[in-house]
Amino acid sequence: MGAITESDLLVRSRRGDRQAFTLLVEDHTAAVYAFLHRRTGGDDQAADLTQECAFRTWLYRIALRLVASDLQRRSRRPQSGPTWRPLWRPCRRRAGS
Numbered sequence: 001m002g003a004i005t006e007s008d009l010l011v012r013s014r015r016g017d018r019q020a021f022t023l024l025v026e027d028h029t030a031a032v033y034a035f036l037h038r039r040t041g042g043d044d045q046a047a048d049l050t051q052e053c054a055f056r057t058w059l060y061r062i063a064l065r066l067v068a069s070d071l072q073r074r075s076r077r078p079q080s081g082p083t084w085r086p087l088w089r090p091c092r093r094r095a096g097s
Contacts, residue, residue, distance in 0.1 A: 021061060025054055 006027070012020035032053055037046035 016065070025057060029054065 004023075006024070009020045009024050009027075013024055029050060033046055033050040036049045036053075037043065040046050040049065
């Protein structure tokens with residue numbers, strides 16, 4: 001079997017494959033660090049910004065999954081009628097009370 005391409009990793013990542021997503025992030029971390037190091041001129045600042053970039057990417061990935069799950073859940077709900085029922089009924093007052 002041939003080497004896994006970046007395109008393959010992107011497709012797998014979009015389908016929810018965490019390992020593919022991790023490989024994509026790891027593959028690009030060195031390039032991001034080098035880019036930031038050239039811009040900042042400092043090892044510590046470049047490392048901090050690289051970590052923040054990875055963290056933000058991770059957060060956006062979580063947000064994307066939450067939205068996808070919510071949309072999927074909504075599409076399975078019946079479109080007519082209430083989507084919930086109360087667990088209790090209000091007390092009825094007796095006549096004359």
